[in-house]
């Protein structure tokens with residue numbers, strides 16, 4: 029695969045951590061050594077950073093493909109995220125600086141959050157929820173969403189969060205698959221300057237009988253009119269006012285289920301990924317602290333992910349709160365009321381660590397640096413990226429424009445299934461390579477292998493595998509252990525198959541190339557969508573690009589590109605001129621084999637709510653097929669706009 033990844037291989041820029049970050053690097057750098065000498069001992073040390081009711085004596089019980097971590101220990105996850113900080117004298121530390129889209133603000137300290145979660149735990153119990161029961165959380169970015177997850181954890185109930193954008197049938201599918209008995213939702217939430225009703229979706233999802241839901245707990249936010257089912261629906265604020273303030277938390281076994289999260293799955297039925305307690309909390313807390321060089325006493329951290337996505341679970345709720353972090357949480361969209369919103373928020377709270385997705389970064393690029401420059405961003409000291417391969421151009425823009433040219437950008441590779449970050453630079457230690465996730469974090473073992481499972485050499489590409497079990501790994505697919513074995517373990521035995529393509533560079537470091545289902549085969553040459561997208565975005569006229577392999581009679585597959593132009597080029601060039609320029613550019617950059625058969629200039633790209641480009645849908649469009657399932661699409665009108673362009 030080496031000749032096909034030349035474009036990325038030619039990326040030779042390197043950035044060492046700035047002085048003030050490197051000060052901590054001596055101790056952090058030792059983590060690699062410690063983990064290398066005694067991997068299980070290393071993870072046991074990390075786990076002992078948590079507060080245990082019963083200390084564990086066994087670190088790992090591995091019966092491939094099933095792992096149990098720290099399994100004879102007991103703890104309470106919510107106590108670790110809340111009470112522990114209050115008990116340590118940090119009750120006054122801000123847990124959440126929350127901003128509503130219309131501009132309303134709330135500040136909640138660790139003492140406030142602890143009090144909220146204790147009351148809510150009592151409410152859940154009074155509604156009949158017991159340890160092991162499942163609770164569906166259909167909430168947008170409200171502090172109550174964080175409280176709901178932690179209240180479930182506190183009583184040992186298993187939450188399953190569902191994106192606010194999902195349809196009634198999708199929500200119902202998840203409620204049924206998980207066997208949820210309670211749904212927590214809101215009347216409505218703010219999005220793009222309007223109240224977007226959520227409760228009607230829950231009503232519709234529960235209309236047909238056959239589900240096990242006995243109550244719907246409703247947070248008042250949108251103040252929009254909603255239907256009410258007496259005996260089933262309960263106002264959150266009323267139940268909280270009636271509830272006892274005190275709650276004594278019980279400890280649960282380390283392997284007690286914590287949550288189920290359905291992956292948006294590009295094809296087929298969604299998979300309910302099951303995570304358990306202590307191992308998950310250990311790895312989310314560890315990675316959050318060391319990848320971002322977190323100093324909980326002074327940092328202000330902002331992760332822009334939705335709470336209904338795994339990044340919201342691991343890097344808003346569990347990792348950061350286990351570390352006692354002060355964070356920013358924001359409702360609604362970034363461009364409302366103005367595109368300056370995110371930068372104003374960073375300035376207002378003095379955000380020091382900012383964690384977002386490449387798709388957001390490319391949107392910021394498209395809007396232009398003038399919006400970024402109108403705010404003082406000098407508080408930022410670490411930037412993070414997650415969700416997709418970040419092309420070197422976006423990486424450089426992020427570092428230069430948002431990070432003032434000095435702030436490290438850590439590109440973090442992981443999945444819903446892995447629970448926590450697996451491959452990433454450590455901000456205070458690693459010399460960075462734009463566009464590469466680089467190295468497994470301490471205690472994680474990764475390889476890139478060929479189809480037969482043999483490790484590839486340096487400079488070569490193949491499939492990414494995790495070669496030994498890790499604390500925050502998924503334990504199974506809820507209700508379908510056979511599918512768990514087939515999807516992740518059948519291909520390479522006791523090595524975990526991630527479904528991503530990757531290559532090792534000459535230093536043995538890792539570059540992610542996108543999902544293997546995003547790998548195209550053009551005339552027998554394997555081309556990565558990420559590589560061609562990277563080349564397109566490197567052209568001065570391109571704001572954002574998505575590439576798919578569409579079936580082609582002669583070449584098997586052909587490269588089809590969808591491109592959003594930067595405004596000033598869209599004004600200057602005709603569509604035909606732009607298409608021609610970009611086709612030539614890719615051919616020159618990567619080689620004639622990668623020259624797109626077609627370049628479509630489009631106003632927007634279809635994305636999931638977690639910000640991933642829906643290439644499957646673009647493939648349908650490129651092949652002029654009926655487009656498939658669009659339930660995970662964030663904005664349906666984008667497809668209509670592209671379709672009218674293709675005619």
Ligand code: 6R9
Nearest residue numbers: 414415416417439440441442443444540543
């Ligand atoms: C956390 C999250 C997982 C898939 C994963 C990969 C892609 C995520 C990435 C990345 C390259 C990164 N992905 N981070 N690809 N570089 N830094 O995104 O979870 O929604 O389950 O998606 O996302 O393809 O397999 P999830």
